[in-house]
Amino acid sequence: MLGRNLKLNLKQKSKMDELSILRANEAHPKIRKLLLEKYKEANNKLGKGCRLRLSYVYRSPEEQEELFKKRPVVTKSRAWQSIHQYSLAFDVVLLYDKDGDGKFEEVSWDMKRDGDKDGIADWIEITKVFVDAGFTNGFISKGKKWDFPHFQMDVGLDWRKMKAKIDKGDFKEEVQNGKRIKYINL
Numbered sequence: 584m585l586g587r588n589l590k591l592n593l594k595q596k597s598k599m600d601e602l603s604i605l606r607a608n609e610a611h612p613k614i615r616k617l618l619l620e621k622y623k624e625a626n627n628k629l630g631k632g633c634r635l636r637l638s639y640v641y642r643s644p645e646e647q648e649e650l651f652k653k654r655p656v657v658t659k660s661r662a663w664q665s666i667h668q669y670s671l672a673f674d675v676v677l678l679y680d681k682d683g684d685g686k687f688e689e690v691s692w693d694m695k696r697d698g699d700k701d702g703i704a705d706w707i708e709i710t711k712v713f714v715d716a717g718f719t720n721g722f723i724s725k726g727k728k729w730d731f732p733h734f735q736m737d738v739g740l741d742w743r744k745m746k747a748k749i750d751k752g753d754f755k756e757e758v759q760n761g762k763r764i765k766y767i768n769l
């Protein structure tokens with residue numbers, strides 16, 4: 584019985600994207616467990632030829648500033664103005680194994696693709712898991728939803744209030760994946 588369970592667990596585990604599991608550890612301690620759990624749940628909704636990847640969880644202020652300077656414009660947020668600097672946000676992308684060789688070489692933001700042919704687009708399936716868990720998807724601006732790969736956990740603070748906590752020293756520092764991350768106290 585134990586052997587059988589172990590085998591099942593291993594089988595489930597091999598389906599996960601290892602990089603995403605590592606990145607989930609960069610999330611703020613308040614959402615870390617939830618993100619990991621929901622990542623697994625969302626990934627399990629996908630068919631054999633598809634995996635969910637967390638393309639970003641934490642983004643350092645330096646990386647954010649680099650991104651801000653990029654042309655054409657990719658973001659309006661400067662260093663410390665993105666919720667990613669506080670590890671309360673994450674971005675997703677779908678990876679597909681086009682030729683069945685076990686490598687997931689195709690990166691996709693296609694919101695209509697239904698890889699496992701269950702009648703629900705893969706993108707919609709994974710979005711539902713996170714939204715049901717309390718994460719906010721995208722941004723609403725000018726009555727339209729933008730940035731569908733982005734999710735964040737609202738904690739009742741905007742970035743200015745979060746930054747104020749950093750400036751006051753109201754945070755705990757931890758090293759995750761070799762990055763020194765400041766997690767604001769919540």
Ligand SMILES: [Zn+2]
Binds near residue numbers: 667673732733
């Ligand atoms: Zn994002």
